[in-house]
Amino acid sequence: MKIIISLLALKELEEASDWYEERAVGLGVLFVEIIYKAFDLIALTPGAYPQKKSNYREFTVNKFPYLVVYELADKEGAIYILHIFHTSRNPKLKYRKR
Numbered sequence: 001m002k003i004i005i006s007l008l009a010l011k012e013l014e015e016a017s018d019w020y021e022e023r024a025v026g027l028g029v030l031f032v033e034i035i036y037k038a039f040d041l042i043a044l045t046p047g048a049y050p051q052k053k054s055n056y057r058e059f060t061v062n063k064f065p066y067l068v069v070y071e072l073a074d075k076e077g078a079i080y081i082l083h084i085f086h087t088s089r090n091p092k093l094k095y096r097k098r
Helices: 007-023 027-044
Strands: 002-005 051-053 056-060 066-073 078-086
Touching: 002 007, 002 027, 007 027, 007 078, 027 056, 027 066, 027 078
Parallel strands: 002 078
Antiparallel strands: 051 056, 056 066, 066 078
16 A cells, blocks of 8 residues: 655654654664664555544554554545644644644
8 A cells, every 4th residue: 555644744743753863863864764664564454453532543653753644535545644743742632634
């Protein structure tokens, strides 16, 4: 399946990566690598991760307190990445498209 990353998710990824990189050189790069590995795993088995609300699913990221929130669009053969969501944020926000 094709992965489409929302502009919001890209912004969240960039902000988190920058934050980690400011804490330790190379940590931001590691964060991005782990997120992209998560995308690969989601693409391999998109239905394997818990469906939480409507058609939204969540992948729990290893080593970092983040979730990848995504939506399956089977008819289109696509996976829409909605958020790279820090688990300390208000959980009501993780399904918003803006």
